[in-house]
Amino acid sequence: MCGIVGFTGRENATPIILDGLSKLEYRGYDSAGVVVYSDNKLKVTKCKGEVKELYKATDDGKALVGNIGLGHTRWATHGEPSDINAHPHLSNDEHIAVVHNGIIENYQKLRNMLEAQGFVFRSETDTEVAVDLIQYFYKGNILEAIAEATRRMEGSYALGVICDNDPDTLYAVRKESPLIVGKADGCNLFASDVTALIKYTRDIYYLDDGDIIAMTADDIKFYNSELQPIEKELSKIEWDISAAEKGGYEHFMFKEIMEQPEVIHKTLSPRIRDGRIVLDELTFSDEYLKNVNKLYIVACGSAYHVGIIAKYNIEKLTRIPVEVALASEFRYYSPILDENTLVICISQSGTTADTLAALREAKRLGAKVLSIVNVVGSFIAKEADCVLYTHAGPEIAVATTKGYSTQLAVTYLLGLYLADLKGTVTKEEYSRLLSELEKLPEQMQKVIDNKEHIQYLASLYFNNDDIFFIGRNLDYAITLEGSLKLKEISYIHSEAYAAGELKHGTISLVERGDEHKKGTLVISIATYLELLEKTRSNVEEVRSRGAEILTVTSPEGFETMEKVSDNVITIPSAEQMYTPSLAVVALQLFSYYMALLRGCSIDKPRNLAKSVTVE
Ligand code: F6R
Numbered sequence: 001m002c003g004i005v006g007f008t009g010r011e012n013a014t015p016i017i018l019d020g021l022s023k024l025e026y027r028g029y030d031s032a033g034v035v036v037y038s039d040n041k042l043k044v045t046k047c048k049g050e051v052k053e054l055y056k057a058t059d060d061g062k063a064l065v066g067n068i069g070l071g072h073t074r075w076a077t078h079g080e081p082s083d084i085n086a087h088p089h090l091s092n093d094e095h096i097a098v099v100h101n102g103i104i105e106n107y108q109k110l111r112n113m114l115e116a117q118g119f120v121f122r123s124e125t126d127t128e129v130a131v132d133l134i135q136y137f138y139k140g141n142i143l144e145a146i147a148e149a150t151r152r153m154e155g156s157y158a159l160g161v162i163c164d165n166d167p168d169t170l171y172a173v174r175k176e177s178p179l180i181v182g183k184a185d186g187c188n189l190f191a192s193d194v195t196a197l198i199k200y201t202r203d204i205y206y207l208d209d210g211d212i213i214a215m216t217a218d219d220i221k222f223y224n225s226e227l228q229p230i231e232k233e234l235s236k237i238e239w240d241i242s243a244a245e246k247g248g249y250e251h252f253m254f255k256e257i258m259e260q261p262e263v264i265h266k267t268l269s270p271r272i273r274d275g276r277i278v279l280d281e282l283t284f285s286d287e288y289l290k291n292v293n294k295l296y297i298v299a300c301g302s303a304y305h306v307g308i309i310a311k312y313n314i315e316k317l318t319r320i321p322v323e324v325a326l327a328s329e330f331r332y333y334s335p336i337l338d339e340n341t342l343v344i345c346i347s348q349s350g351t352t353a354d355t356l357a358a359l360r361e362a363k364r365l366g367a368k369v370l371s372i373v374n375v376v377g378s379f380i381a382k383e384a385d386c387v388l389y390t391h392a393g394p395e396i397a398v399a400t401t402k403g404y405s406t407q408l409a410v411t412y413l414l415g416l417y418l419a420d421l422k423g424t425v426t427k428e429e430y431s432r433l434l435s436e437l438e439k440l441p442e443q444m445q446k447v448i449d450n451k452e453h454i455q456y457l458a459s460l461y462f463n464n465d466d467i468f469f470i471g472r473n474l475d476y477a478i479t480l481e482g483s484l485k486l487k488e489i490s491y492i493h494s495e496a497y498a499a500g501e502l503k504h505g506t507i508s509l510v511e512r513g514d515e516h517k518k519g520t521l522v523i524s525i526a527t528y529l530e531l532l533e534k535t536r537s538n539v540e541e542v543r544s545r546g547a548e549i550l551t552v553t554s555p556e557g558f559e560t561m562e563k564v565s566d567n568v569i570t571i572p573s574a575e576q577m578y579t580p581s582l583a584v585v586a587l588q589l590f591s592y593y594m595a596l597l598r599g600c601s602i603d604k605p606r607n608l609a610k611s612v613t614v615e
Contacts, residue, residue, distance in 0.1 A: 001609040002087075002101040003027050003073040004179065005196050006160045006170045009187025009217045014061035017071035020189070020196035021051045023244065026252070026396045027192065028609025029073035030081035034058070035088040035097040036066030037167045042097045046072075046086040067217070068170060070160040072099035075609050078107070079124025089128045091135035092119050096142070096163045098131035101192060102177035103614055105155035130159060142166050143214060146173055147227050150212075156353070156613065158192065173212040177613060178351050178378065181205040181213060181220060183234065188215045193375070193611075194237055195244045195394055202237040206377040235377065243393040251602045253397035253489070257588050258448060260405050261441035264581070266391040267406045268413065272438065275431055277417045283386045284342075284368065289421055292342045295322040296367070298330050298358045299346040300612065302404045302484060306346055308477040310411035313577045317419040327354035328615065330361070337367040344414075345371045348395055348403035349611040350378020357615065359383055372410050374403055388414070397603045398610045399489050401588050404481065405444075408581055412437055415577075436575035443572045447585040450569070454586060457550060457567055458593030464521045466509065467492055470499040470542075471525035472535050478525050478580045482587035489605050490595040499524070499538035512546025519546035523587075526553040526561045527571065527579040539564045552583050 003024030007013045017034050032054050033046025045064055047053045051073065058064040072087035079085040088097040104110070107126035110133055115121070119132045130149065137148035142163040150157070156176035163171075172179055172190050182189040182197035182204055190213070191197050194204065207213070210225035211232075222230045249255040271278055282289075295314065297307035307324040315322050325335065327345070331354060337343065343362035347355045350373040359380055362369050371384035374392045381387045390406035416433055419425040425433070461467075467486060469479035479496035486494045497506060513519035522542045526535045543549055543564055551565040555573050562568055569590075571582040595602050 001028055001075040001611055001613045003029065003192045003196070004099050004101055004158055004160050004190070005071040006069075006172060006190040006215070007187065008068040008168070008170050008215060010067060011187070012061060012065050013067055013069040014058055014064045017069055018051060018055055018058070018061055019199070020191055021054070021071045021073055023196040024073055024192060025051055026398060026604060026610050027073065027075075028398060028604065029075045031074045031076070031083070031086035032072065033086045033088050034064065034069060034071040035162060036064055036069030037162060037164060038064065038066035040164065042090065042094065042162065042164050044088050044090060044097065046088065047083050048081050048086060068162065068167065070097065070099045070162055070170065077103055077614060078126045085123045085125050087127055089123060089125065089131045091131045093135055095165060096131055096134055096138070096161065098127060098134065099160045100127040100130055101158040101613065102156035104129060104153050104157060106153070110152065130157070134161065138163075142171060143212065143223070143227060146171055146212060147225060150175070150225070160190065168216050170215045171213065172215070174207050175209045176356070176379070179207050181207065181215070183220060187217050188220055190215065195396070198237060198241050198244060204235050204237055205232045206235065239393050244396060251397065253399055253401060253592055253602050256395055256397055256402045257585065257592065259393070260402050260585060261445045261448070263392045263402050263406055264409050264444060265441040267409045268437065268440070271413055272434065275434065277413050277420070277434065279388065279413065279417055281386055281388055282370070282417070286421060288368070289418065291340050292320060294341045295320055296335065296337065296341060296343045296362070297322060297324045297346065298327045298343060298355060298362070300327050300352050300354055302400045302481055303346040303348060303355070303407060305477060305481040305484070306404060306407040306411060308480065309408060309474060309580045310415065312474050312477060313411065314415040314418065316577070317415045318422055318424050320418065320422070325358075327352065327358040331357045335362070335365065337362060337365045339366055339368070341367040343367045343369045345369060345380055345384060346407050347371065347380045348374045348390070348392070348400055348407070350375040350380040351611050351613055352380070353613050353615045356380055356383070372407055374406065398605055398608045399485055405581060405584065409440065412578060433575060433577070437578060439574070440578055440581055443574050443582055444585055446572045447582050448589070450586070451589050454569060454589045455593045457569065458590055458597055460567070461521055461550070462490070462594045462597040464492060467494040467521045467523060468502070468506070468510070469494065469496040469523045469525065470502055470535070470538060471528070472499045472531040473528045474577070474580050475525035475528045475535065475583070478583045478587070481584055482523065482525070482591070485588055485591040486594060488608060489591055489602050490598050490600055491605075492594065499535050502538060503541060507542065507545065510542050510545045510547045513548065518548040520548065522547040522549055524549060524551045524561070524565070525583055526551055526557050527583055529556055529576065532557050532560050536560050536564055552586050554579065
């Protein structure tokens with residue numbers, strides 16, 4: 001959601017800000033804008049629509065020249081997407097400009113107060129309140145005005161601020177909304193995430209809640225919310241700029257699907273040494289972990305689907321009960337937790353508002369929290385008691401693929417690690433499962449190598465309006481992700497069902513085909529061998545009512561399923577608990593090709609945002 005870029009240096013700021021904004025496009029937005037200090041005043045260009053409109057409006061930045069400025073991509077919350085509501089917003093006296101991510105929850109109260117003081121509001125946004133509140137407190141020192149204003153603001157915010165009375169300095173402050181500062185040679189920058197900075201620097205400062213910065217081209221000063229100077233530690237970004245670029249692929253999503261064997265290897269291999277799982281980052285004592293008697297996995301969207309697979313596997317391996325909760329529900333339903341409950345928060349971005357709130361609630365209730373996160377230094381990583389990072393690299397496509405797969409890989413490691421610690425798995429079984437796990441990248445590559453067949457199947461089905469996914473046990477868990485992937489990028493209505501559940505109502509939606517149209521497409525996932533015959537019976541139930549059947553199965557399931565299917569995708573043989581990692585790649589590719597054939601905006605599907613920072 002919303003993105004911020006701030007730049008101060010010696011060259012024209014506008015092209016650099018526009019470039020940064022285009023790197024943040026993947027986060028999701030519906031309007032964009034830029035402000036620079038030029039000819040002794042603040043000059044704003046903003047519009048509804050895409051960053052390319054800003055490029056046009058500023059003649060690629062050449063028509064808006066200044067050495068210091070701010071940019072923003074807005075994902076509408078308060079007020080529709082429009083030119084007026086787009087950021088930056090100017091204060092009433094037009095001496096201060098602000099860009100803002102997050103939500104100011106008490107904005108109505110503040111707006112009433114300011115209106116009573118004679119302030120006039122031009123937009124419907126909560127952000128305009130912030131800039132006028134800063135003007136209200138401004139008595140010649142902008143830093144103090146920012147501190148005063150933010151003390152009165154409730155909710156979450158990352159604010160970039162510029163004031164024409166202090167034209168060499170950019171200011172920023174944040175609370176519960178990400179903002180990263182980059183220190184470069186002869187210029188300095190800040191942005192909502194690293195992708196906008198990496199072209200200019202790898203030297204990064206992470207800000208904590210309440211931190212305020214004052215940044216010139218040559219200097220960055222850090223303050224706490226009381227305006228006392230503080231020191232910050234410089235971190236180095238490890239990954240290469242090419243990781244955040246398309247590298248010849250038409251879409252980031254396709255590139256990220258292709259990268260999966262490599263990132264799974266990167267996630268697993270440093271944690272497997274001499275035939276043992278070594279989780280250095282898991283700093284809980286063995287004694288604590290042995291006494292854990294309940295696991296709660298809390299997440300949103302695809303990360304929640306990872307949790308469901310983890311539940312099946314971890315319960316089987318460790319016999320510890322595992323509950324999986326949607327973070328948006330968990331945070332409000334008074335979960336029963338104690339010091340022997342370990343809460344696991346899973347998040348690619350590490351900034352998802354509901355997951356972060358659930359993490360804080362879990363800690364408040366006395367549980368310890370482990371997070372599984374991709375973005376280093378993000379809130380969900382920092383606030384957990386410990387974090388296991390997935391090493392997926394930057395994920396740009398809105399629909400997660402490699403983020404999901406690396407999360408799943410970490411849950412395999414964790415399940416096995418706990419089972420070994422608790423003695424619920426024999427040494428032989430532990431070693432066998434571990435060596436099978438190491439084969440995963442190679443097996444995933446084989447699924448990818450089958451992409452032409454999957455593309456062909458998509459060409460048979462891309463005109464369908466309704467698609468059902470069915471499966472049992474791990475296969476059911478994977479249907480959830482297959483269905484979500486399909487609907488988010490191809491806009492085809494689809495639903496996922498436990499195969500045994502379809503006949504309790506939903507089967508009435510299955511329609512017979514005729515000479516013009518095939519019957520309703522049902523995609524059956526049939527890799528869970530113990531329940532294969534049962535899945536097959538469920539497939540027969542829908543097939544006899546006219547459904548068209550596409551099955552995803554393994555070589556072991558092929559003979560049973562082929563007879564009841566119109567088409568089959570065969571994934572490689574693998575250890576049962578890891579088959580979801582293979583089936584999901586087939587389903588990601590299927591969704592990708594379906595969306596491609598339907599001409600959809602694959603990397604940035606309508607209405608969606610990559611980082612969901614509102615509840
Ligand atoms: C779906 C997708 C979302 C995310 C969800 C959680 O493709 O990407 O469902 O999985 O918004 O995001 P993170 O993992 O960043 O907390």
